[in-house]
Amino acid sequence: MTSVAPPAQPGKRRGDGMRVRIRDWGPPVILLTAFLVVWEIFVQAFHVKQFILPGPIAIAVAWQTYLPELLDAAGYTVLEIIGGMIIGATAGIAIGAITARYRSMQDSLMPFAVAASSVPILAFAPLFNNWFGLDNQLSKAMIAAALCFFPVMINTVRGLTNVDPAAVELLRSIAASETQVFRKLRVPNSLPYVFTALRLAATLATIGAVVGEYFAAPRASLGQYIATYSAFLNFERSWAAIVFACAIGIGLYVLVSITEWLAMPWARSKREWS
Amino acid sequence: MGDVATRTVVEIQGVSKIFAASGQGARPVEALVGIDLSVAAGEFISLIGPSGCGKSTLLRIVGDLTAPTSGTVKVNGKPAPQARRDRDYGMVFQAPILFDWRSVQGNVELPLEINGTAKAERARRAAELLALVELSDFAHHYPWQLSGGMQQRAAIARALVLDPAILLMDEPFGALDEMTRERMNMELLKIWDRTQTTVLFVTHSIAEAVFLSTRVVVMSARPGRIAAVVDIDLPRVRTVETRETEAYFHFVTVVREALRGDEGGQQPGSTDARRVAAEGLSG
Numbered sequence: 001m002t003s004v005a006p007p008a009q010p011g012k013r014r015g016d017g018m019r020v021r022i023r024d025w026g027p028p029v030i031l032l033t034a035f036l037v038v039w040e041i042f043v044q045a046f047h048v049k050q051f052i053l054p055g056p057i058a059i060a061v062a063w064q065t066y067l068p069e070l071l072d073a074a075g076y077t078v079l080e081i082i083g084g085m086i087i088g089a090t091a092g093i094a095i096g097a098i099t100a101r102y103r104s105m106q107d108s109l110m111p112f113a114v115a116a117s118s119v120p121i122l123a124f125a126p127l128f129n130n131w132f133g134l135d136n137q138l139s140k141a142m143i144a145a146a147l148c149f150f151p152v153m154i155n156t157v158r159g160l161t162n163v164d165p166a167a168v169e170l171l172r173s174i175a176a177s178e179t180q181v182f183r184k185l186r187v188p189n190s191l192p193y194v195f196t197a198l199r200l201a202a203t204l205a206t207i208g209a210v211v212g213e214y215f216a217a218p219r220a221s222l223g224q225y226i227a228t229y230s231a232f233l234n235f236e237r238s239w240a241a242i243v244f245a246c247a248i249g250i251g252l253y254v255l256v257s258i259t260e261w262l263a264m265p266w267a268r269s270k271r272e273w274s
Numbered sequence: 275m276g277d278v279a280t281r282t283v284v285e286i287q288g289v290s291k292i293f294a295a296s297g298q299g300a301r302p303v304e305a306l307v308g309i310d311l312s313v314a315a316g317e318f319i320s321l322i323g324p325s326g327c328g329k330s331t332l333l334r335i336v337g338d339l340t341a342p343t344s345g346t347v348k349v350n351g352k353p354a355p356q357a358r359r360d361r362d363y364g365m366v367f368q369a370p371i372l373f374d375w376r377s378v379q380g381n382v383e384l385p386l387e388i389n390g391t392a393k394a395e396r397a398r399r400a401a402e403l404l405a406l407v408e409l410s411d412f413a414h415h416y417p418w419q420l421s422g423g424m425q426q427r428a429a430i431a432r433a434l435v436l437d438p439a440i441l442l443m444d445e446p447f448g449a450l451d452e453m454t455r456e457r458m459n460m461e462l463l464k465i466w467d468r469t470q471t472t473v474l475f476v477t478h479s480i481a482e483a484v485f486l487s488t489r490v491v492v493m494s495a496r497p498g499r500i501a502a503v504v505d506i507d508l509p510r511v512r513t514v515e516t517r518e519t520e521a522y523f524h525f526v527t528v529v530r531e532a533l534r535g536d537e538g539g540q541q542p543g544s545t546d547a548r549r550v551a552a553e554g555l556s557g
Contacts, residue, residue, distance in 0.1 A: 166371050173337055173365040174385045174436065175358055184384065188375040266375045266416050 054236040062236035063243060069220065074244045077222040080137045080209040081248060084144025085201055092149045092201075093194065096156025100186070110157065117150035125212045134216040140223075144208035148201035155197035159190025192267065195260040202252035210245050222248075283440055283472045284313035284336060289345030291331055291498075304497035305331045309345065311491060311500065313440070318466055318473045320483035320490045322529065328498025329476045330444055336474060337363050337442045350439050357439070361389055364433030364471075366443045370425040372417035372432075379404065379413040382431045389436065403431040406465060423454045427461065434469060443475045447482070456517075459485055463512055480533070484508075484525045485517060492532040502532040 036056045042048070043055035050058065063070065099105045099113075125143050132139035163185055171181050213223020222241050229237040261268050289309040295302045305328040313319055321329040334340040336347050338354040349357035357363065372381045379400050386396040404410045407427040409420075417425055426446055433441055447455040459482060466473060477483050483490045487506050494501040506525050508516060516522055 164371065166367055166369060167373070169339055170365065170367070170371050171388070173339060173358065173363050173442075174388050175361050176388045180388055184387070185373070188373065191375075264375070 051233040051235050054239055058236045059239040059243065063240040066237060066240060070225070070240060070244055072220045073222045073225045073241060074248065076137070076218070076220055077140075077209055077213065077245070078248050080140040080212075081144055081205045081252065083137065084141035084209060085148055085205040085252070087141060088145035088148025088205065089152050089198060089201055091145070092152025092197070093156050096153040097160065099153070100157045100160035106157065106161070110154070113150055113154050113157075117154060121146050121150075122208065122211055125208075126215045128212065129216045135218060140209045140212035140217065140221075143212040144205035147204040147208040151200050151204070152194065152197040155193040156190060159193030160186045162193075163189050191260075191264055195256065195263070198256045198260075199253055202256050203249055206245060206249035206252065281315040282312050283315050283317075283350060284311070284474065285346075285348040285351075286311040286332075286336065287346050287348075289332070289335060289342045289347060291328065291335060291340070292343045306335075306342075307497040307499050309498075309500060311503075313472060313474060315472050316470055318475065318486055318488045320475045320477055320487040321493060322477055322480065322483045322490055323493030323498070323501070323533070324495050325478075326498070327493040327495040329493050331498070332493075333442050333444050333474060333476050336440075337365055361385070361436050362439040364436065364438035364441045366426070366429050366433045366441070366446045368445045368448045370417070370422075370429040372425055372428055374417060377414050377416060378409060378420065378428050381417065381428055382435055384432060385436045399435055400431075403435050404428075406434070406468065407431045407461070421454075422450055423458055426450070426458065430462070430465065434465070434471065439472065441471050441473045443473065445476050445478065448478065455479075455482065460514065462486065467511065480526055480529050481517070484522060484529055485512060490525075490529050492529060501535065504528050504532060 040055045040057055043053060043058075048055075054062075099109050122143070124146070128143045128146070129139045132142050160182075167185055168181060171185060176184070210223045210226070213221045214227050217224045219225070219228065222245050225241040226238045226245070229235070229241070286309055289306060290304070291306040293303040293305055309332060311319075321332060323329050331340060335342045336349070336354065338347075338358040347354040349362055352360065352362075372378075373384070376384065379397070382400040382403055383396045386399060391399070401410070401413070404413050407430055409424060409427055409431065412420060412424065412428075417428065420428065429446070433443075447458045450458060463486060465471075473486075475483075475486060484506055488510070490504045490506060491500055492502040492504065493499065504525065508519075508521055508525070
């Protein structure tokens with residue numbers, strides 16, 4: 001018999017996992033705190049003008065003072081972001097799956113998809129506002145969706161097609177149908193690819209919605225909030241809204257990562273283990 | 275073995291394979307020419323030969339993963355494509371090809387899912403096979419938590435789970451170190467003994483071929499053909515000590531000479547090898 005010891009019990013591993021998490025989170029938290037302290041000292045010591053760079057304390061004060069309207073604005077924008085992500089990711093996965101199914105579609109469509117993903121789609125933001133309405137959430141959601149679509153579609157195609165040829169052969173040897181190959185091999189194989197794209201999409205959707213709002217949106221949206229108070233040289237309020245936008249982007253990213261963690265238990269234990 | 279041994283499981287007749295020329299100036303490659311071989315139930319047959327002798331191609335043709343250019347392969351009296359659709363094959367490749375996202379048990383159950391076996395029966399059958407390859411304790415582990423040898427045992431369990439008419443093995447232990455390989459040879463013989471499966475086994479190793487097989491088919495390259503068939507007249511039950519017996523060394527020498535005879539091209543193999551070859555072919 002081989003002498004490989006069975007791995008530790010799951011319960012024991014979970015304890016280790018917690019310790020790993022503290023070890024992982026500690027340094028970045030310390031670094032962030034240090035960064036904020038240095039920032040504040042820098043602003044104070046050199047008397048940096050508020051309209052050039054407000055200190056973290058000024059931003060925190062603004063954040064607290066204007067919290068209700070910031071929450072309103074963030075609520076408005078987060079709907080665009082999530083809506084856009086859902087539209088873009090769903091379309092990307094669906095069209096990616098169809099494309100992966102047909103060789104001819106891959107050959108004809110993929111070059112354009114790859115080219116389109118390197119086009120600055122944000123440049124179209126003013127046009128989207130014309131197409132879907134200056135003042136509503138749909139136009140911004142559509143910008144976010146367009147940004148999300150291409151990476152998700154491309155990675156779906158790659159994940160579904162980059163399968164081990166030997167695994168396909170193995171399934172052939174037991175007379176598996178195309179549908180079975182798709183379900184048992186291609187779909188699980190594609191998950192890491194799709195989640196990588198979704199994490200990117202979370203960031204892109206946030207950028208798309210906020211920048212879309214710069215061009216046209218109601219006052220109570222993060223993009224307009226940032227733009228307006230920048231124009232008024234009221235930078236700590238802009239910064240307070242930027243903090244919100246960052247938090248939304250990071251929050252969505254974490255949400256996708258948690259979903260990935262839940263959807264792929266095999267990869268989870270592997271990461272914890274090695 | 276008795277009358278079981280007389281039933282033919284695989285009948286290969288006049289099989290040739292020519293790979294079309296790829297690229298400019300390239301000529302078509304004759305991978306296999308005029309292969310005739312029949313495999314009886316319960317036999318353990320090794321295909322051995324230099325690289326490029328087409329032994330893997332022959333195995334793939336038997337398993338209907340490649341079509342022959344001419345000739346026929348019948349498994350249990352059925353053409354190979356029909357046998358594949360009927361799931362008569364169990365295949366083990368050089369890589370274990372276990373699915374990362376499935377536990378060891380899930381991997382062994384895969385063929386049962388493909389043929390639509392009910393869940394409870396799948397679990398029962400997988401447990402049986404995992405016990406056979408002595409991986410019961412690792413049923414709920416993921417493949418990456420297993421050593422190379424254990425992964426290959428899981429692959430063997432998966433190949434046997436549908437109770438195939440023939441087990442096709444393409445250098446299954448080629449990626450393992452010598453010690454693990456010898457241990458796996460013992461394991462495989464134990465499994466073969468318990469399941470009474472018919473095995474067609476491709477290998478580079480003379481020692482492995484002689485130790486495992488009831489017959490060794492020696493192939494030669496360019497074009498790939500059968501140079502000799504050596505009956506390995508050792509007791510069916512083999513132990514670690516078998517590798518140290520005179521009879522074992524004798525057969526290793528016979529197979530080695532049959533292979534060397536091929537290297538010389540015109541040079542005939544030893545009379546012994548040819549005699550055995552003739553017996554094997556007529557048998």
